[in-house]
Amino acid sequence: MPDNFQVEEGAMLYSKSSAYEVQYLLGRGSFGEVAQCRKFATNENVAIKVIRSRHSIEDAKSEEDILKQMKLLNSHFFNIVVWNYSFQYKERYCIEFEKLDINLHEFLQKRSSMSLKLKEIRPIVQQLAIALDFLDVVDIVHGDLKPENIMMVDHVRQPLKVKLIDFGLAVNNSAQHTGETMQTLYYRSPEILLGNEFNGAIDVWSLGCIAAEMFTGNVLFPGSDEYDMKSYKLSDNPKVCDCEHESFFDLLTKMLMVDAADRITPSQILEHALITMSQLSGDSKSCSHVKSCFSQSSDEEEDDDLEVASSSTAIPAGQTESGGLSSDEHTPFAGHTAEKKRKRDGGKTTKKTPLLKRKRDQAKPCSSSAKKRKTVHFNENLEDSVNKLLNKTVEVPSKKRKRADEETCPEERSGCKRRVNFFSP
Structure with a gap:
């Protein structure tokens, strides 16, 4: 191929089964380009990642x-x-993929506050937890979970329906990659910062950072380098006035435990009260905030659409609202509920239950006495762990494994210099 070849509008690509016409670029990096293309064999639009460098081609394979x-x-x-x-x-x-819509970062930028409501955050966190639970079962670590790698399927017709993309840093034997630098800096877990052994818990940490970012509109840990990332500490605990927010902060706390062994697992996230909405049982439905999640107002059409999405997109493909599979579908993971040992479970053998048939915990109902404001003790264990972490002198791992197009600190990203309200430098 000539050196001057460019992936641009109108350019043609050819495989053994079809020709592809580039319609427009979706992204460009040092690895190559991603373009939306028309596939002549099926007359459908697809996304094609075109890799140009030899080193990147090996990673792509x-x-x-x-x-x-x-x-x-x-x-x-x-x-x-x-x-x-x-x-x-x-x-x-x-590499040809299905064509998706905009990424989560772009979706947040469309909001004036760059944040989402809890009824919008819930289905997104649930869908990502389902994806991470699947990866946990098949023993794959994504290693680069961030808003740019979370795609909206169709933010107009299927609001809040998301999919996880970009497995360029994924590994299926994490023990062989100890000491390697993975994850984008803002979403990098403590064990990666310290060069320790890691597992799928690093993706849960990233999900916690993303959940906080969706809620506040700010990057949770906007460090400029690895040492700067270790300098953040917790400030005053936030105050909340209803059970739903309390449940959200509880889940956030569990996803951001510094010790990976104490961090919540994806399957436990799916059973958490925020996801099952068990905290909305009983008298708590009389709360004004909860009413807003169930009511439909003619002058708030956007919120109405998002409420429908919150109930519909939270259900995996082939699953009914009751939590089971539709009659014409079979459990897609049958035969893959193998027992496996995980370090975060203390080395005990745990048996995976089918992803779509887990029994939800019955959380205690929320008291309706929400007139009296309650203070959530946000992550006291995390604060202690962070303080211990800050007292240690740690060398930055010399062994690096990062994407060729990864920036040391993406300072151009909106919100990277702002601090989240419950953290201070």
Whole structure:
């Protein structure tokens, strides 16, 4: 392929099964480009990642292996992007995916406050927890969970329906990658910062950071480098006035435990009161905030649409509202409920139950005496852990594994210099 070849509007790519016409670029980086293309064989729009450098091509083939492995296990049922096909075109390596919409970061930028309401955050967190639970079962660590790698399927017709993309840093044997630098800086977990052994808990940490960012409109840990990331400490505990917010902060606390062994697992997130909405039982439905989640107002059409999305997009593909599978579907994960040992479970053997048939915990009902404001003790364990962490002198791991297009500190990103209200430098 000539050196002057450019992936641009009107350019053509060819595989053994189809020709592709580039319609427009979706993104560009040092690895290559991502473009929306028209696939002539099926006359549909797809997304194609076009990799140009030899080093990036090797990484892309590793990503392809993981995508193939997940597809054989029906990953499309669990809010993970659909991989279609890969092919070599001259000196370029091309990976074809289903075409999705905008990413979560772009979605947040469309909001004046760059934040979401809890009734919007809930289905997004639930869908991502389903994706992480699937990865946990098949022993894959995503390693780069961030708003840019969370895609809206169709933010107009399917509001809040999301899928996880970009498995370029994913690993399926994390023990062999100890000491490697993974994760984008803002969402990097303590064990990666310290160069310790890691597992899927690093993705849960990233999800906690993203959940806080969706709620506040600010990056939770806007550090400029690894040492700066260790300098943040908790400030005054936030005050909340209803059970739903209390439940959110409780989940956030559990996702952001510094010790990975104490961090909540994806399956436990799905059973948390915020996700099951068990905290809204009983008299708590008389609260004004809760009423706003159930009522429909003609002068708030946008909120009405989002409420419908909150109830519909929270259900995985093939699953009914009652939590089971539809009559014409079979559990896509049958035969894959193998027992496995996980370090965060203390090395005990735990048996995975089917992802779509888990029994939800019955949380205690929320008291309706919300007139009296309550103070949530936000993550006291996290504060103690952070303080211990700050007292340690730690060398930055010398072994690096990061994307070729990763910036040391994406300072251009909106909100990176602002501090979240419950953290102070």
